[in-house]
Amino acid sequence: MIDVQDLRKSFVQGSGRRKQTVLAVDGVNWRAEDGRITGLLGPNGAGKTTTLRMVAGLIEPDGGTVVVDGIDVASQPRAALARMGVLSDARGLYPRLTARENVVYYGRLHGMSGADANRRCIELAGLLDMQGLLDRRTDGFSQGERMKTALARALVHNPPNIVLDEPTNGLDVLATRALRDTLRRLRDETGKCIVFSSHIMQEVERLCDHVVVVAHGRTVASGTVPGLLAQTGQTDFEEAFVSLAFGAGAASSHGVANSTDNRMGTHAASALKEQA
Numbered sequence: 001m002i003d004v005q006d007l008r009k010s011f012v013q014g015s016g017r018r019k020q021t022v023l024a025v026d027g028v029n030w031r032a033e034d035g036r037i038t039g040l041l042g043p044n045g046a047g048k049t050t051t052l053r054m055v056a057g058l059i060e061p062d063g064g065t066v067v068v069d070g071i072d073v074a075s076q077p078r079a080a081l082a083r084m085g086v087l088s089d090a091r092g093l094y095p096r097l098t099a100r101e102n103v104v105y106y107g108r109l110h111g112m113s114g115a116d117a118n119r120r121c122i123e124l125a126g127l128l129d130m131q132g133l134l135d136r137r138t139d140g141f142s143q144g145e146r147m148k149t150a151l152a153r154a155l156v157h158n159p160p161n162i163v164l165d166e167p168t169n170g171l172d173v174l175a176t177r178a179l180r181d182t183l184r185r186l187r188d189e190t191g192k193c194i195v196f197s198s199h200i201m202q203e204v205e206r207l208c209d210h211v212v213v214v215a216h217g218r219t220v221a222s223g224t225v226p227g228l229l230a231q232t233g234q235t236d237f238e239e240a241f242v243s244l245a246f247g248a249g250a251a252s253s254h255g256v257a258n259s260t261d262n263r264m265g266t267h268a269a270s271a272l273k274e275q276a
């Protein structure tokens with residue numbers, strides 16, 4: 001289980017008179033339960049990646065807490081990370097190593113024996129349908145092949161919690177479906193706690209048991225898809241999302257997707273305006 005309370009993060013860019021502060025995450029709260037797929041849904045710049053980077057201990061929050069299976073990430077990062085498999089936005093594979101070597105190397109870093117890491121790598125290759133890739137060097141891999149390898153690497157130590165930042169970015173329809181099936185199997189067969197971020201509502205609607213809507217760096221709503229539809233009085237999830245993320249007046253209004261604020265992320269845009 002992953003529990004995020006009042007998480008905050010600002011970034012300072014430039015210096016002197018050109019210094020700007022971007023408030024990326026401004027009090028995000030959510031809980032991802034075991035045996036459930038939790039989706040972090042938000043427009044561009046809403047703060048999803050920054051939140052997940054703090055969850056994974058990759059950047060330090062300015063405030064708030066992340067607790068993984070009762071372990072505080074800030075005070076016990078190693079113990080917390082051992083219980084998490086993280087697929088970040090940068091897939092970061094070693095290009096000179098084969099897929100198998102990439103996966104086994106990570107297993108060794110997590111303290112597994114070579115034999116155990118190899119066994120687990122073969123098991124994951126079956127689950128992710130990537131047996132044919134195992135002994136190829138990863139340079140030249142397609143997006144989908146990279147994603148599978150990175151996912152196998154994130155899962156090698158069999159963590160109870162899985163954190164995926166926009167895992168379907170760059171994947172075609174078949175690879176996306178395969179990933180969806182894999183996540184469902186991991187949930188149903190092993191009861192894992194799965195969190196993933198996306199700005200694609202159809203993906204979240206199809207897959208998630210619980211949805212956290214993030215906008216302006218804050219949690220603006222959370223619940224099941226039917227619950228969020230009921231809360232907004234909408235029958236279409238895209239309309240529900242737009243009204244939750246941009247305000248009731250924005251639902252059904254064309255031009256939302258083209259507004260300058262939306263391209264930047266509404267929150268970052270207003271933060272920058274405040275600085276000006």
Ligand SMILES: Nc1ncnc2c1ncn2[C@@H]1O[C@H](COP(=O)(O)OP(=O)(O)OP(=O)(O)O)[C@@H](O)[C@H]1O
Pocket residue numbers: 011012013022023024025042043044045046047048049050051199264265268269
């Ligand atoms: N290292 C950084 N330095 C400065 N600003 C940053 C940095 N990282 C993120 N930001 C800003 O913080 C805000 C939130 O970014 P973040 O990447 O978390 O959003 P996101 O919800 O993941 O967006 P997207 O769906 O577009 O990937 C954005 O305005 C972004 O420009």
